[in-house]
Amino acid sequence: MSSVQLASPRSSPAHTVTGASWGGRRLRAPLAFFLVTLALLASLVVSTAFGAESLPPATVLDVLVRRATDGPVADLAYDTIVWQLRVPRALLAALVGAGLALAGAGMQTLVRNPLADPYLLGVSSGASVGATAVITSGLFAGAGALTLSGGALIGALGAAALVFVIAAAQGGLTPLRLVLTGTVLGSAFSAIASFLVFRSPDPAVAQSVLFWLLGSLAGAEWHQLVIPAITVGVVAAAMLAGSGWLDALASGSDTAASVGVPVRAVRVGLFVLLAVLVGVLVAVSGGIGFVGLVVPHAARLLVGARHRVLLPASAMCGALFLLWVDVVTRVLVRPTEIPLSVVSGLIGAPAFLVLLGRRRYRFGGEG
Template structure:
């Protein structure tokens, strides 16, 4: 099987942006955007008032204006931090998935993790499963569904002969369709229209339910996954060139593929559990990072992570301000922005084809 492989990632003419200055600029832009974004919402706030609340809270106190303090710290700050975490995590997962299956069209949800999480979340919303867990019920259901999907895809792939790019893609697509059908079945027979609306909104992605208690586990998973992948950057570079090349360079291809499969599945499962399904981030951002800084994972991964965080910050701002006081599902915004951007990138790229489906 011939899979389309992103072998050439250079900018036109071979020019690349220096990675370190770009990374510093992205970090600064993300930090500034995080503060400024706290002023946007159904109730507009002044940036100076936001800064006053942040300064007071970081010093251990409270803002001078109780209304500002509640809106900024209790309502918006958790979702802003979660936007950063989810954007970075999905971008990292997308870059890793594209290398794992050697396909530039791969995204973090290719393995059916998102659809599996959707089944778990639907069971919680429609049938009240895990209702005793309170604010953790939806996350627990979604994570359980994601891990179940991961186990099924892994088990089926191994039973059919082992982890290969082609087998992962086909198994993931089929299981994704199956889990989506289960979710649709549960929604169809739901007697509560509000529950149906909640399921559909969650499946399209939302950060409106973000709370402080849910942030730390997500941060830990994303940070650990990023550090591990950066540490394995040379193996990832070799794997992107093909299994034969990687094996010749001493890379344990089979073990690496299994490790990457598990890592991406857990990472995406955790993120979907707190944000729902958010499309295009893990597809477009890694592409853009490779165009700008080249194909080396040592620079692609951190640039993609920070770029994804910055992108998701402003996607969330758009979602909660365009039709305020209502919110737009995040996947609607990412689709409207990501589709034309991705088509533009395709027009500026030239992909080569190579063998190595195994």
């Protein structure tokens, strides 16, 4: 039988591909990046015109130009609204959006599940426990918002550390184990936070839990940008540096190990990066739903699944998305502000259903 001469299999006519050779997507990606960058820059300026009081774009531009060129301030009120209130808030929205989308893309790779979002590791409910614990223990009265963020950060990182330890002790950071452990512990932390609210007579506690569940960017100031900016930057750089390994990891642990990826080390590294990133973001802005879940899927449609392009695309789309979500929260029911997650959910849920509906997603399993 081995001596039988076989014609080399030819591809059937149905296989003739429309378009150029492999890499046709490479032509699309730069264009997408160019357009999204343009949209992002324009949005950063335009979005500052919206708020409790709408400003004409010319006024906004005037303030920004004067600030940029160190010119004299023309109108102190406008300058304060634009430069002290709205610009830092727009930048924070962009930063948090970028960070959440990055974290979502990373989490979906880590657990090989399209339904994963940044809060999978119990980080947001851990943060709400930390923050409520700070308030109920009375520490808040003394030191103010910084303690609150600190408590949230400690709670977030503590939750992630607990997920890590339990998953590792039960056989390693495999996708299925992480999903199960994170979900179970997340529910447990929510229960603890609810108990703290129930026990406390202080209405501020309930308010605080609501904040950590729904998220807010209100009251953003320039100095608040530093830590999230550094965190998002460092984590993004680290993830990009390992993007080739993340590609292999997304294809399954056997494939990754077979092509020489140190699977365990990469998983641990990715876990730590995501926990720190999401912990910092939650401490700054609370839990904002749907950004980290939906945006990476949209970015995949735009530029493909290779992390080298997926991660920057996710970050930029996330920034753009949250920037405009924040604008909507300010203008929809003036003068009150709607919680961010309400708007991101209203936009994100239908978008996600459309994205999921147009393709057959398989679900990641153990291994």
